[in-house]
Amino acid sequence: MDIKLFYVEKGIGQPLVLLHGNGESHQYFENQMEFFSKSYRVIAIDTRGHGNSQRGEAPFTIAQFADDLYEFMLEQRLPRASILGFSDGANIALTFALKHSGIIEKLILNGADLNPEGVKRTIQIPIEIGYKIASLFAHKNEEAKKKAEMLGLMVNEPNIATEQLASLTVPTLIIAGTKDMIKDSHTRLIYQSLPNAQLSFVRGDHFIAKKNPDEFNQIVCNFMCE
Numbered sequence: 001m002d003i004k005l006f007y008v009e010k011g012i013g014q015p016l017v018l019l020h021g022n023g024e025s026h027q028y029f030e031n032q033m034e035f036f037s038k039s040y041r042v043i044a045i046d047t048r049g050h051g052n053s054q055r056g057e058a059p060f061t062i063a064q065f066a067d068d069l070y071e072f073m074l075e076q077r078l079p080r081a082s083i084l085g086f087s088d089g090a091n092i093a094l095t096f097a098l099k100h101s102g103i104i105e106k107l108i109l110n111g112a113d114l115n116p117e118g119v120k121r122t123i124q125i126p127i128e129i130g131y132k133i134a135s136l137f138a139h140k141n142e143e144a145k146k147k148a149e150m151l152g153l154m155v156n157e158p159n160i161a162t163e164q165l166a167s168l169t170v171p172t173l174i175i176a177g178t179k180d181m182i183k184d185s186h187t188r189l190i191y192q193s194l195p196n197a198q199l200s201f202v203r204g205d206h207f208i209a210k211k212n213p214d215e216f217n218q219i220v221c222n223f224m225c226e
Contacts, residue, residue, distance in 0.1 A: 001071040006052035007045045011037030014083035015104065016224075018044040019069070019089030021111070023150050025051025028086065031213035034219075041080075045072065047092070049149070060149045062088065062157045064098040073103065082224065084108040086209055091158040091198045097172075098164055100189040107172040108220055109190070111182055111206050114160040124154075136160035165193035173223040175216070177204040198223060 008026055010033050020028040026044035046053040047065050058064050069092065073081065082105040085093030090112035097107050113119060117129075127134045131151035137144035174191040176182055178201050191199040200219045203209040208216045 001056075001068055001075075002058055003048060003054040003056035003068075005045050005048065005068060005072050007043055008033070009036070009041060009043045011040055013040045013226050015078050016040040016042050017069070017073075017078075017081050017083045018042065019083065019085040020047065020050065021087030021089050022153055023050065023112070027051070028210060030210075032084070032209060032217060032220075035213070035217045039221075040224075043076070043078075043081075045069070047089070049146075050086050060153070062091050062095050062153065065092045066099065069096050070100055079103065080105050082106040082108070084110065085112070085222065086110045087112075087206065091160075094160060095158065097168055098160070101168055101170050103208055104170045106224060107170050108175065108223065109172060110175045110209060110216075111177070111180055112174070112190060113182050113186060114162060114190060115156065115158060116155060118182050119154070119190075120181055120183055123181040125150055127154050129149075162182045162189065162193050165190065166195060168194055169196050171223075173200065173220065173224075174198065175200045175202060175208075175219060177202055177206055177212075179205045181206045195206055 012033055016036055018029045025046050029044050033042055048068050049055040063100050080103050083093045090109040094112055134148035136143045138148040172194050176187045191197050202212055202215050204212040
């Protein structure tokens with residue numbers, strides 16, 4: 001890896017890695033760090049080019065972020081870990097799991113999508129417009145370039161085939177908001193395509209871990225303790 005990922009950790013026990021969403025940082029999980037650190041070694045990472053982690057020169061893609069996570073686990077000497085990913089973090093976690101399922105204890109995918117078609121059009125259209133505008137100015141302006149990279153992740157990625165999920169036998173919790181930006185049908189498709197998955201909906205929008213942490217944490221806790 002050409003960079004070092006910034007991370008914070010709290011607690012002792014089995015590792016639980018937290019992966020934030022697009023344009024965010026480890027701070028998104030402020031309501032999960034304290035709660036889960038009572039039982040786990042919680043490690044919240046800033047993805048490449050997010051928060052306090054450097055951008056580096058490597059591609060700005062979900063696949064690269066998953067490779068970064070693998071390198072991070074090697075550096076930290078984590079032979080196995082549970083992973084909780086939110087939004088793009090869930091897409092990173094799923095991409096990672098499809099390649100390295102043997103080192104995952106349990107997988108929690110919050111607001112994941114297999115492709116941009118899984119996002120409601122009312123949300124996706126403004127993202128696509130913003131991406132086109134930022135791309136026009138990316139060669140002239142550093143901020144526009146950064147914005148185009150961020151939005152590009154949601155416009156062009158992920159690209160996970162439904163059939164790939166059949167081979168993933170890791171115990172997985174699919175969790176989303178009742179008014180999520182991800183289509184309910186798409187969330188159910190992910191659940192139905194995984195051989196060892198559970199499905200839960202939490203009252204709220206895409207950001208249930210932040211806005212409805214009590215309900216979110218309890219559902220995740222119940223799954224982790226099984």
